[in-house]
Amino acid sequence: MDDTIIQLLEGLFYKKIMLYNDLLHCFKKERESLINIDVDNLWRISREKEQICSKIKSVRQEIISAINPGIDQKSFIPKQILELIPGKNRTKFQELYLTLTRLKGEIEALRKENMIFIDDSLQFLDEMISIITGETKSKIMYNDKCHLSRSDTNILLSREA
Numbered sequence: 462m463d464d465t466i467i468q469l470l471e472g473l474f475y476k477k478i479m480l481y482n483d484l485l486h487c488f489k490k491e492r493e494s495l496i497n498i499d500v501d502n503l504w505r506i507s508r509e510k511e512q513i514c515s516k517i518k519s520v521r522q523e524i525i526s527a528i529n530p531g532i533d534q535k536s537f538i539p540k541q542i543l544e545l546i547p548g549k550n551r552t553k554f555q556e557l558y559l560t561l562t563r564l565k566g567e568i569e570a571l572r573k574e575n576m577i578f579i580d581d582s583l584q585f586l587d588e589m590i591s592i593i594t595g596e597t598k599s600k601i602m603y604n605d606k607c608h609l610s611r612s613d614t615n616i617l618l619s620r621e622a
Contacts, residue, residue: 488571
């Protein structure tokens with residue numbers, strides 16, 4: 462692999478890291494908007510996340526094309542890049558790869574937290590609607606681990622999958 466391709470790959474890795482940083486920032490803004498119940502901002506953030514994910518896919522394709530245009534994108538594993546990088550440059554790319562892995566982990570954790578927040582909010586609203594409509598009496602109680610024990614109600618609200 463020649464130096465031009467190494468420099469191109471390094472630039473693409475940095476671009477991908479910046480995009481994942483932007484995505485992480487979006488998930489943090491999403492959390493704030495969920496807490497503040499700012500639906501308009503949630504829609505904007507959703508569109509921004511879609512744009513960033515599209516750019517990430519594009520950079521991924523550029524990386525694959527720089528290495529070997531014939532590689533099937535679906536079967537490509539990012540760790541394969543490290544095996545193709547010459548030894549003198551491998552340390553730098555391992556650091557970049559670890560940075561990407563860390564960012565992906567943070568994003569996944571925030572994504573899961575946001576989904577749990579949405580589910581809990583919908584369950585709370587569902588419980589309140591059930592109480593108001595008289596379908597059930599509230600049996601919400603905190604257990605010994607400070608978690609809510611909810612009554613068995615019909616689910617009126619749910620998040621989209």
